[in-house]
Amino acid sequence: MVIISSIKNPKTISLLFRYFRNVRYSTNVSSFSTKSITPSVLLPNCCRNFPRYDPLVNYSLKNIVRSSSYCCNLRNCAKTHEIQASRTYKSTMPPTFLQKSPQEIVERCISENKVFIFSKSFCPFCFKVKAIFRSERIGFDALELDLIENGAEIQEALFAKSGQKTVPNVYINGEHVGGSDKVQELHSKGELITLLNPKTHSYDYDYIVIGGGSGGLASSKEAARLGAKVAVCDFVKPTPIGTTWGLGGTCVNVGCIPKKLMHQAAILGHDLKDSREFGWSTPEKPEHNWNTMVEGIQNHIGSLNWGYRVALRDKKIDYLNAFATFVDEHTIKTVDKKGKEKTLTSNNFLIAVGGRPRYPDIPGAKEFGITSDDIFSLPYSPGKTLLVGASYISLECAGFLHGLGYDVTVMVRSILLRGFDRQMSEKIGEIMEQMGVKFLRETIPTSVERIEEGQPGKLKVTAKTRSGGQVVDEYNTVVFAIGRDPFISELGLENIGVQLAKSGKIVVDKREVSSVSNVYAVGDVIDGGLELTPVAIQAGKLLARRLYGNGKELMDYVNVPTTVFTAIEYGCCGLSEEAAVEKFGEANIDVYHSNFWPLEFTVAHRPENDCYAKLVVLRKEGEEFVIGFHYLGPNAGEVTQGFSIALKLNATKSDFDNLVGIHPTCAEVFTTLTITKRSGKDVASQGC
Amino acid sequence: MVNKFTVEGFESFIEKAEALKSTGKPTYVLFSGSKDPATGKSWCPDCVVADPVINNVLDKLESEDVNFLYVSVGPRTFWKDQSNPFRTDLRTKLKSVPTLFKYGSSKRLEERQCSNPNLVEMLFED
Numbered sequence: 150m151v152i153i154s155s156i157k158n159p160k161t162i163s164l165l166f167r168y169f170r171n172v173r174y175s176t177n178v179s180s181f182s183t184k185s186i187t188p189s190v191l192l193p194n195c196c197r198n199f200p201r202y203d204p205l206v207n208y209s210l211k212n213i214v215r216s217s218s219y220c221c222n223l224r225n226c227a228k229t230h231e232i233q234a235s236r237t238y239k240s241t242m243p244p245t246f247l248q249k250s251p252q253e254i255v256e257r258c259i260s261e262n263k264v265f266i267f268s269k270s271f272c273p274f275c276f277k278v279k280a281i282f283r284s285e286r287i288g289f290d291a292l293e294l295d296l297i298e299n300g301a302e303i304q305e306a307l308f309a310k311s312g313q314k315t316v317p318n319v320y321i322n323g324e325h326v327g328g329s330d331k332v333q334e335l336h337s338k339g340e341l342i343t344l345l346n347p348k349t350h351s352y353d354y355d356y357i358v359i360g361g362g363s364g365g366l367a368s369s370k371e372a373a374r375l376g377a378k379v380a381v382c383d384f385v386k387p388t389p390i391g392t393t394w395g396l397g398g399t400c401v402n403v404g405c406i407p408k409k410l411m412h413q414a415a416i417l418g419h420d421l422k423d424s425r426e427f428g429w430s431t432p433e434k435p436e437h438n439w440n441t442m443v444e445g446i447q448n449h450i451g452s453l454n455w456g457y458r459v460a461l462r463d464k465k466i467d468y469l470n471a472f473a474t475f476v477d478e479h480t481i482k483t484v485d486k487k488g489k490e491k492t493l494t495s496n497n498f499l500i501a502v503g504g505r506p507r508y509p510d511i512p513g514a515k516e517f518g519i520t521s522d523d524i525f526s527l528p529y530s531p532g533k534t535l536l537v538g539a540s541y542i543s544l545e546c547a548g549f550l551h552g553l554g555y556d557v558t559v560m561v562r563s564i565l566l567r568g569f570d571r572q573m574s575e576k577i578g579e580i581m582e583q584m585g586v587k588f589l590r591e592t593i594p595t596s597v598e599r600i601e602e603g604q605p606g607k608l609k610v611t612a613k614t615r616s617g618g619q620v621v622d623e624y625n626t627v628v629f630a631i632g633r634d635p636f637i638s639e640l641g642l643e644n645i646g647v648q649l650a651k652s653g654k655i656v657v658d659k660r661e662v663s664s665v666s667n668v669y670a671v672g673d674v675i676d677g678g679l680e681l682t683p684v685a686i687q688a689g690k691l692l693a694r695r696l697y698g699n700g701k702e703l704m705d706y707v708n709v710p711t712t713v714f715t716a717i718e719y720g721c722c723g724l725s726e727e728a729a730v731e732k733f734g735e736a737n738i739d740v741y742h743s744n745f746w747p748l749e750f751t752v753a754h755r756p757e758n759d760c761y762a763k764l765v766v767l768r769k770e771g772e773e774f775v776i777g778f779h780y781l782g783p784n785a786g787e788v789t790q791g792f793s794i795a796l797k798l799n800a801t802k803s804d805f806d807n808l809v810g811i812h813p814t815c816a817e818v819f820t821t822l823t824i825t826k827r828s829g830k831d832v833a834s835q836g837c
Numbered sequence: 838m839v840n841k842f843t844v845e846g847f848e849s850f851i852e853k854a855e856a857l858k859s860t861g862k863p864t865y866v867l868f869s870g871s872k873d874p875a876t877g878k879s880w881c882p883d884c885v886v887a888d889p890v891i892n893n894v895l896d897k898l899e900s901e902d903v904n905f906l907y908v909s910v911g912p913r914t915f916w917k918d919q920s921n922p923f924r925t926d927l928r929t930k931l932k933s934v935p936t937l938f939k940y941g942s943s944k945r946l947e948e949r950q951c952s953n954p955n956l957v958e959m960l961f962e963d
């Protein structure tokens with residue numbers, strides 16, 4: 150096992166072995182003699198982040214040694230993908246670092262690291278101090294003096310410098326803090342964080358966050374926790390028909406939350422139907438009241454809006470319900486509802502303004518159409534509805550509206566769910582069609598006219614098909630869900646020169662910095678990101694930790710699980726079948742799959758072959774690594790969330806096979822997949 | 838001007854709150870543990886702390902035309918009964934005292950939040 154050649158400590162070897170457990174190397178590691186080992190540098194806290202074996206990387210001897218030395222030479226620990234991404238490794242502290250004079254080592258450790266702990270690997274006080282920093286999620290670097298040859302000399306040099314003989318010996322921002330007692334004292338008084346971020350500028354704020362949605366709120370709260378002075382500007386421009394909402398952004402007000410709740414309303418409807426087969430005397434056609442549902446959902450949202458305001462106020466974050474525009478790179482102008490203007494300055498800015506639904510450029514679209522921004526608070530029942538677009542938002546809305554009993558048509562230009570696995574997407578379309586949702590394929594609307602006022606009124610929609618035909622029909626409600634655009638046209642980005650990508654979104658590097666060095670961006674507004682709430686939250690938090698908590702960790706955009714809450718739910722993680730084949734070649738990819746019939750469906754006489762599971766595997770090093778997980782069936786979000794950790798940990802197909810199922814569940818199908826697509830065998834479900 | 842009212846018990850609360858609501862003015866309600874007639878103090882320590890804080894904010898509010906209703910939820914034994922109407926009724930759904938809320942909205946503060954002047958001020962804003 151090549152890695153070991155550069156690291157000569159039994160502990161490290163065991164660590165490496167743990168992290169590389171997925172690799173079956175031909176050399177037998179246990180035969181490696183540990184007797185002749187002279188202790189070398191070992192940073193246990195740092196090795197925690199030792200890169201895992203990643204099947205997507207071609208490890209050469211060189212880059213394994215590099216990544217290991219990367220980790221063990223006082224360099225900031227980086228996660229695998231960072232090493233992969235750059236592939237070029239530049240060390241500020243080359244392996245020869247520890248051959249320098251003890252004085253120089255001490256000086257450099259202190260000056261080159263914001264938080265530094267001189268430590269001994271066996272010392273319980275050192276452990277305690279590290280635990281404090283970890284619990285505060287403050288990043289630190291450490292040197293274990295007992296694990297290096299010149300540890301004693303370094304400790305001497307440290308004594309000469311700090312007047313402190315023992316370890317731990319902690320430095321923050323180049324200043325000597327002290328040992329374990331001192332750190333604990335500062336911690337209990339809440340002063341540790343003050344040391345971390347001394348005031349270095351005279352702006353009004355350290356951090357102004359523009360956009361109080363998923364990403365912005367998470368980042369502002371984390372930054373405030375770490376002692377930064379923070380303000381959040383959040384303002385909702387009304388939709389063309391005048392809908393507005395409170396603090397919290399898209400997800401809470403007009404996205405995930407009301408969507409999932411309406412989906413739930415539809416599921417209940419379906420379950421009510423099933424319930425008759427299970428002996429309940431439910432009416433054959435239970436009535437649904439749109440307004441009751443909307444009121445319940447909006448009340449819940451109202452309490453969330455208020456909860457966010459309380460949280461901000463509680464954390465001493467200034468909240469401005471005002472629209473922000475950049476004046477220069479340290480200044481914004483804000484305008485509130487009443488037109489009152491304010492000018493605020495800040496050292497750093499976060500742009501987390503998200504996006505808004507796009508309208509097609511056709512007559513009547515904005516006058517008579519609505520979008521997902523309006524549907525969840527619509528004060529009247531929508532009636533016969535046309536959804537325009539093949540996005541997940543369109544299909545999800547179609548799913549719950551149909552489930553609530555409305556006549557629903559979906560008009561799509563080309564394929565369903567672009568970007569998702571093709572087979573799964575088409576299957577969703579087929580199932581929805583079987584359920585009774587109408588699809589108008591290869592069709593785009595050309596005009597919307599109102600032919601009757603009312604709530605809902607009556608609209609005439611004219612559309613054209615690809616083949617040149619014309620389709621005219623009447624609906625009560627038309628919902629456009631053809632995509633979302635970043636909400637930046639009035640942000641004044643031109644005043645500071647923030648670079649935009651072709652997509653119109655903000656270009657950021659992997660640290661989420663825009664082309665202007667003190668302006669950051671996260672969430673739906675960044676180019677190449679993922680438009681998901683937990684992604685915006687995680688990116689926002691990690692960014693705040695890097696800015697104010699000496700954090701090093703970058704947002705990992707790989708293997709993010711997600712679920713589409715269509716009438717039949719679809720959860721996935723990792724690569725689609727197409728993406729896997731394109732990336733690794735058809736010969737190296739296998740697809741294990743199966744239909745399944747959930748137990749709940751049997752008595753209720755629901756279709757036998759709607760539900761489907763597949764794993765996309767990469768054949769490599771004699772193993773089959775699972776690089777794509779796809780599930781179509783009930784509770785897809787719950788199932789996918791759990792399994793996604795397996796993909797994060799680079800699980801193999803045999804790991805899935807070794808897993809014992811929970812019976813009777815849907816998820817257990819993944820422990821028994823044996824048929825590959827290549828085999829051509831039938832996967833239609835046979836029942837239990 | 839703040840119009841202050843005091844009631845005791847659930848029935849009188851609902852009656853008064855509905856009457857105040859019909860004035861069209863914003864109505865704020867504070868639910869507290871009832872005061873011991875001997876000491877003049879509520880049995881609930883958080884209520885004792887919250888009282889002056891809330892009164893302070895109300896004093897500063899002088900110019901605004903709002904209703905403020907102080908509700909004694911009853912003695913400790915009554916309150917601790919999980920099936921008392923303050924806890925179960927959909928219009929109150931109280932989880933703790935003190936609770937301060939704007940009647941008919943989702944805006945509410947609970948327990949220690951009621952003694953944070955910052956949060957109390959925010960509740961009375963807009």
Ligand SMILES: Cc1cc2nc3c(=O)[nH]c(=O)nc-3n(C[C@H](O)[C@H](O)[C@H](O)COP(=O)(O)OP(=O)(O)OC[C@H]3O[C@@H](n4cnc5c(N)ncnc54)[C@H](O)[C@@H]3O)c2cc1C
Pocket residue numbers: 359360361362363364365382383384385386397398399400401403404405406408471472473474501502503504521542636639640671672673674679680681682683685
């Ligand atoms: C219908 C729908 C369903 C969805 N379902 C899911 C789901 O199930 N799961 C999931 O993970 N994600 C879902 N999403 C996506 C999710 O909502 C977004 O990814 C997430 O909200 C993005 O967060 P953000 O912080 O980037 O921005 P947002 O949450 O959009 O917040 C941005 C905020 O900034 C404000 N703002 C904009 N410009 C300014 C300015 N100049 N000054 C002041 N304020 C400004 C906006 O008004 C908004 O409040 C859904 C989205 C939609 C539309």
